[in-house]
Amino acid sequence: MSKDVAVLGVGMHPWGKWGQSFVGYGVKAAQDALKDAGVQWKDIQLVAGGDTIRNGYPGYVAGATFAQALGWSGARVSSSYGACATGAQAISVARAHILAGLCDVALVIGADAAPKGFFAPTGGRRPEDPDWLRFHIQGITNPTYFGLYARRRMDVYGATQQDFAQVKVKNSKHGLHNPNARYRKEVALEDVMSSVLVADPLHLLDICATSDGAAALVLSSMDFARRHTTDPVKIAAVSTVTPVYPNNIIEMPNLATDSKAGVGLPEIGFKESIAHGAYEEAGLGPEDMSLAEVYDLSTALELDWYEQIGLCPPGDAEKLLRDGDTSIGGRVPVNPSGGLGCFGEAVPAQAIAQVCELTWQLRGQAEGRQVEGAKAGVTVNQGLFGHGSSVICTV
Amino acid sequence: MPDKTNVPAVEGLFTMDPREPRLLGTRCRACGTYFFPAEKTFCRNPACDQADFEEAPLSRTGKVWSYTSASYKPPAPFVAKEPFEPFAIAAVELEDEGITILGQVADGIGVDALKTGMPMELVLRELYEDDEHIYFTWNWKPTSGGSDA
Secondary structure, three states: OOOOEEEEEEEEEEEEOOOOOHHHHHHHHHHHHHHHHOOOHHHOOEEEEEOOOOOOHHHHOHHHHHHHHHOOOOOEEEEEOEOEOHHHHHHHHHHHHHHOOOOOEEEEEEEEOOOOOOOOOOOOOOOOOHHHHHHHHHOOOHHHHHHHHHHHHHHHHOOOHHHHHHHHHHHHHHHHHOOOOOOOOOOOHHHHHHOOEEEOOEEHHHEOOEOEEEEEEEEEOHHHHHHHOOOOEEEEEEEOOOOOOOOOOOOOOOOEOOOOOOOOOOOOOHHHHHHHHHHHHHOOOHHHOOEEEEOOOEHHHHHHHHHHOOOOOOOOHHHHHHOOOOOOOOOOOEOOOOHHHHHOEOHHHHHHHHHHHHHHHHHOOOOOOOOOOOOEEEEEEEEOOOEEEEEEEEO | OOOOEEEEOOOOOEOOOOOOOOEEEEEEOOOOOEEOOOOOOOOOOOOOOOOOEEEEEOOOEEEEEEEEEEOOOOOOOOOOOOOOOOEEEEEEEEOOOOEEEEEEEHHHOOHHHOOOOOEEEEEEEEEEEOOOEEEEEEEEEEOOOOOOO
């Protein structure tokens, strides 16, 4: 049985700081996706919402919140959360319903209205919660982890701060003409290098902002899709893997890794296993990818992903970047959308937005940032505590 | 006015021995796996179904896996000194336990003085205080006697 589902429609609310409710952003993205799909809201059989934890109760039950806003229709509903991987969880729920024959067509929505500055844990004294503990007892924020990974690249592979800045320069060019991007301005190497140091060796412009934004997909069975369109973009794989014990790399929000004293390390690490799971499911490899959308919470993390999704061996990411392979026009452009560097992170929308971009690229509709002849693309992302997230789309 | 009492900022994570403090983890008696913070109710090794743990004071020394800095004041629940002074943070690998543990770097030592592979030792430092208590946490500090071991 084919594991393909069709991406019938995509829609986004532009990223930014708009000062409105996340619900309105989500409704706008959903309406655009429905219109793009040529499907009526009343025909949607499942609403799969990606939850947001910073917008009160409506955010915890996002599926129902969006369904109510669009007008109760009796559709099935789900609401899921996986931190940064929330969107992939919602996509996975919709896809599983379709592949199991429980529904023909589903609407996936993720939206956020984000606070300014550092993400911080929710309130109360909770020493048993690693997220609370790391802030309280060591003052460790999310950029701390980005800084640790970046510095490790410098000490082990000889990467430089200029290499990291060059990722920002590349992505700022990519996002220049993307109407949904928040930052549409060319950034020069000196701009990054002269921005304030946040978490050594990373500057402010190496680290993504937090944004408002929303993304939505209409997914359907291939049979349903054939009645509506020809040659739709397909989702060929969704990887939602957890790590294999022991995960010996320090991960947000933990203060310590798993121990490797009692059990040997797995064959591949967690971050490598995320896209690997998607490649296996799709029967494709990194060499088949025309482009990738990776989770560049920091510029240096984009370089880590090059290696972790198999675009090059460990230690070669800087060379790949310098050679222009990951720029539009290169061998395998990475983040042609502009990535988080141009968007800022709208947590539950982000993994859905990655699939929107693959869809536009594979349809040849990515005006001003088109990867010519794109046939297949991969997204990758990771949620706190071990939520893998990778989607492969083909046409 | 009585002297303030020294207490850990969170109970059970480390000993308050001022000279040779130890982080307090646990070790599974069945499979030998270590946990920090202490795990006492289930073994996270998927091949182990035991729940028999012993308290395990962890090695006081290890080597830097990586390091970074906090140039901006972290948000609550961190209690920052005013005015805020930037600090370095190190991830230190403990060889015997096969575990890497994060901590601030002591005494205002900055990233320029750090390097991957450098030996570090555990020390205690004040984190914040109130009218009755001084609250402590652990820090990493380059071991005395050089950095090229």
